[in-house]
Amino acid sequence: MEINQSDNRGNWSSKVGFILAAAGSAIGLGNIWAYPSKVADNGGAAFILIYILCVFLVGFPIMVSELTIGRKTGKNPVGAFKAFKFSPHFKWIGFWGIVCGFMILAFYNVVAGWTFSYVFEEIFHYFGNEPLKNWFADLGNGHKNAIFSAFFMLLTIAIITGGVAEGIEKATKIMMPMLFAILIIMIGFVFTREGAVEGLVYYLKPDFSKITFDLFFKAMGQAFFSLSLGMGALITYGSYLNKKSNIPEAAFYVTMSDLAIAFLAGLLIIPAMFVAHHNGVNIFDQHGNLLSSTSLVFTALPDLFHSMQPFIGLVSGVMFFLLLSMAALTSTISLLEVPVSYVIDEFKWKRKRAAIGIGLAVLSLSLVISYDLSLIDLFALLFNDIGLPLGGLLISIFLAYVWKTNNAMAEIRSGYSEVDNSFFGKLWPFMVKYVSPLLIGIVFFQTIYSLFS
Numbered sequence: 308m309e310i311n312q313s314d315n316r317g318n319w320s321s322k323v324g325f326i327l328a329a330a331g332s333a334i335g336l337g338n339i340w341a342y343p344s345k346v347a348d349n350g351g352a353a354f355i356l357i358y359i360l361c362v363f364l365v366g367f368p369i370m371v372s373e374l375t376i377g378r379k380t381g382k383n384p385v386g387a388f389k390a391f392k393f394s395p396h397f398k399w400i401g402f403w404g405i406v407c408g409f410m411i412l413a414f415y416n417v418v419a420g421w422t423f424s425y426v427f428e429e430i431f432h433y434f435g436n437e438p439l440k441n442w443f444a445d446l447g448n449g450h451k452n453a454i455f456s457a458f459f460m461l462l463t464i465a466i467i468t469g470g471v472a473e474g475i476e477k478a479t480k481i482m483m484p485m486l487f488a489i490l491i492i493m494i495g496f497v498f499t500r501e502g503a504v505e506g507l508v509y510y511l512k513p514d515f516s517k518i519t520f521d522l523f524f525k526a527m528g529q530a531f532f533s534l535s536l537g538m539g540a541l542i543t544y545g546s547y548l549n550k551k552s553n554i555p556e557a558a559f560y561v562t563m564s565d566l567a568i569a570f571l572a573g574l575l576i577i578p579a580m581f582v583a584h585h586n587g588v589n590i591f592d593q594h595g596n597l598l599s600s601t602s603l604v605f606t607a608l609p610d611l612f613h614s615m616q617p618f619i620g621l622v623s624g625v626m627f628f629l630l631l632s633m634a635a636l637t638s639t640i641s642l643l644e645v646p647v648s649y650v651i652d653e654f655k656w657k658r659k660r661a662a663i664g665i666g667l668a669v670l671s672l673s674l675v676i677s678y679d680l681s682l683i684d685l686f687a688l689l690f691n692d693i694g695l696p697l698g699g700l701l702i703s704i705f706l707a708y709v710w711k712t713n714n715a716m717a718e719i720r721s722g723y724s725e726v727d728n729s730f731f732g733k734l735w736p737f738m739v740k741y742v743s744p745l746l747i748g749i750v751f752f753q754t755i756y757s758l759f760s
């Protein structure tokens with residue numbers, strides 16, 4: 308089958324550029340906001356264990372699948388499934404992904420707005436201006452949420468309008484190593500405080516009795532979200548890859564850096580919670596489980612910054628929330644790029660018009676969420692925890708049973724000629740055919756079943 312990549316869509320300027328951009332898409336609020344709260348909510352280390360299983364048995368194989376489909380077809384998710392010409396109905400897989408991405412971006416924006424408003428919370432804390440500090444710290448302030456999510460969306464639109472290589476790559480290059488560095492420094496600091504070691508034990512010592520189907524469901528959803536899978540973001544990013552790139556290697560780097568940042572974020576935030584506990588803050592519910600909620604990052608960390616020497620606390624706090632905002636920005640970019648590339652390819656819109664039109668449509672939804680935060684949980688359940696694994700299941704079934712793994716392997720061979728003799732090449736076809744779809748299927752249908760029974 309011959310599929311021609313359309314020419315003027317842009318390409319990554321370098322291998323490193325691609326890995327950075329894909330890692331930028333992966334690393335974001337999922338790692339630093341969602342992951343530690345889920346760890347805290349779900350029995351600490353038990354969650355990590357299942358999470359790591361989900362990442363390697365399901366996430367990584369599907370990441371390779373998405374990138375391979377993207378590079379083969381050179382298209383957006385909808386166009387990609389059409390380009391194979393098996394049946395026009397497969398385009399609905401891509402379409403479902405676009406819907407999920409749209410809805411996820413709508414709430415992601417609001418949370419991203421919180422991270423940015425905490426830059427100001429830190430500044431006004433330093434200057435002792437309590438009223439302003441409290442205004443910026445208030446997650447429930449609808450007007451403030453609306454302003455900040457609008458700001459975030461406009462920034463995303465501006466970068467998307469700049470095009471592939473320049474916009475996305477430039478934004479990512481500097482910020483990732485800095486985020487890594489500040490996490491390490493803060494971890495160093497938190498372990499000088501009383502109570503941190505207790506947090507470390509909670510984080511790393513698994514309690515196997517906590518492992519349930521529900522835990523699997525949450526870990527699976529988290530793996531898809533954190534690695535940016537299941538909605539075709541990486542089909543889109545793969546479509547900008549050239550034929551010389553080594554797909555499994557790139558996917559491996561992205562997966563490992565995403566996992567590393569999440570792991571470090573947990574290593575910072577869970578001990579920070581226990582330090583707060585040591586200082587008299589109640590962090591347990593009546594069953595002895597860690598109290599957590601979407602606000603964990605926005606309470607445990609400022610507490611920590613405020614306990615430092617004031618000026619150092621200011622610098623650390625501002626740096627941290629700025630970097631987190633930038634990490635969120637490289638993720639919102641990838642979320643918006645998917646529907647944008649769809650209307651560019653399929654309806655021949657200009658990039659600028661596409662970015663503005665779709666960006667503003669998402670923003671209008673973000674504004675609604677700004678005033679009703681309970682929608683975040685609802686959207687996360689429907690479009691993330693259920694929507695993304697469903698998308699991933701369909702993608703892996705398509706690849707394994709419609710396109711067939713040996714055809715996918717032929718595509719991977721371009722850029723990785725020794726793939727057939729590699730550990731990856733021996734294992735991956737088996738994973739996408741059996742292990743990943745089966746695991747998603749079991750977790751998925753068990754959950755649907757328990758939701759409705």
Ligand code: TRP
Pocket residue numbers: 332333334335336337338408411531532533534535536537538540638639641642695
């Ligand atoms: N992975 C990002 C994070 O962890 C969020 C994200 C960006 C995403 N693009 C995506 C999630 C595509 C699902 C699909 O913050």
